[in-house]
Amino acid sequence: MEIKTLENIDITLSPTSKINEVDFENISFGNTFTDHMLVCDFADGKWQQPKIVPYAPITLDPSAKVFHYGQAIFEGMKAYKDDQDDVWLFRPEQNHDRFNKSAVRMCMPEVPEDIFLGGLKKLLQIEKDWVKKGQGNSLYIRPFMFASGKGVVAAPAQFYKFMILLSPAKAYYSGEVKVLIAEHYSRAANGGIGAAKAAGNYAGQFYPTKLANEKGYQQVIWTDDATHTKLEEAGTMNVFFRINDILYTAPTSERILDGITRKSLIELAKRENINVEVRSVLVDELVTAAKDGSLKEIFGAGTAAVVNPIVGFGYKEEYYELPKLENSLALELKAKLTNIQYKKADDTFGWTVKI
Template identity: 60%
Template structure:
């Protein structure tokens, strides 16, 4: 990640909070690094990015984000290798996707030079928050919100782009149980399912709450029109292993184009694992489970990396997926993390030195 000549206004913390954090017992998304970046869009232009101590910000109750949901975000991670160097994994993908999401939500696209200069400066300041060791990372959350004051139903003319970071370990510390959606939908054709729009996630919370009340962890969403095809889970893309083949749904305007998803597809090809990117029928997966042909289901996402699904419920029936020898999910997680932590050669040029 090359340094740029972009001017930044930087205010450093007087005293770091890092000694107040127990890094051996982190709860995902609850502790935050010392600094944050914000940059305002005013009068048709993005202003000078500012890096300041992490803390509260003040907005008026009429800020449009509170009323019309103009908000998008990204998720990415920084990793520290055994030599203390900090690496980002495919950051260009995250930058491109947040602007793709922004465009769909009528939010002005953020300049590339602002994004990477700010990210580099933040990581330099907060590099001690990126810990060495397997599973440790700094989760980075870029996001943008509408800040114009006014309750008229129209797009905002002011926005704030921000980046915050939180030290992280595993998002899931055990395999999960899921339910195949039959009643609720995550996204519809022509909607904003492909974008990381804040409202996509807010709309999932109620049906996910119902699933958790049944002892399940997540929902695998199905297509909104028929509920016949499996698409993605609440916090990640999803893969199915039938025999020795790997199946995953194609991206479309309902499904997020996951960075981890596309990386696993490439790693599968590198290792001669057949990947079928096509519609995944609920009936086909249920029948494969009945026959014992469904070997694995696993999710893939930035926060989760790869997480095994140990069973699923459909139409009131629960299907166990017993542990198997040499699961694909474990192999791809290990292969991906070896690249992210700079432990092996990166043949695809995915990792980028932070500074």
């Protein structure tokens, strides 16, 4: 696809840049932001003219409905720079489509393509020096929208604010990742908002994850809300299980986010003749496979981490260590995917989009 340049946009450039103050080799994920951001307001039933302005705090009324009723959604994307200094996005139309599905579910206005993608293109053109070359370097992109309209009546807002922030990034997780399988808490329920990237979904994970951290685990593998017998997601990522030489991952549903990295890995695996099955994986099935040695790998998949191998899992006060493999499918698929993203391999799928 080709992203059309947004012409109807008001641009105010920052008089100075903080880029020379940033240590790009030792940057922590999501804490440093570029010089500019995109802002667009929804008012009087329509989207107003988008603006690119210097990164700065915003002012909201204390009764803004985002504070009281949680109307807030977001996306996560990345921009990459190749060896020729060109900047690329990875399947951005998928993020735009999912963002609007989240908006519909949260009773918020959909954001037009020209504002979401066209505005992002213009913002990236201004901030292209913040995208650093080299495997592992990227510019994390955070589009988000929230209810800015005031009032504490329990009803959808009439005013909204759409914004895009950019943050230079390296690795999301560092060190080994161990996960605890949830026995009581759930990420989402049928009929709920699990398939939307709603802010509250992530806030609801913090307490169970804190409890897991206290037991020595970095993340939680969520189970279904009704029976706690089906494995669903790992922390903020979709999750894959390799039993013998078959990769399994849960089907998307009202409870499980339709991850873009997830669907890309499935297509990559099929191209490489790796056997993939999309079906529910039971907790008992995983424990049995761990005990008999047929469980080879577990890994998370998401935009921020791309692919994150998991070294072991805990369940019912027992810990199951995974084998250390020389031929890891997780690392093989990660290498193939990131080579496409960084334009070091042919993109036979048509996933990458030049800025």
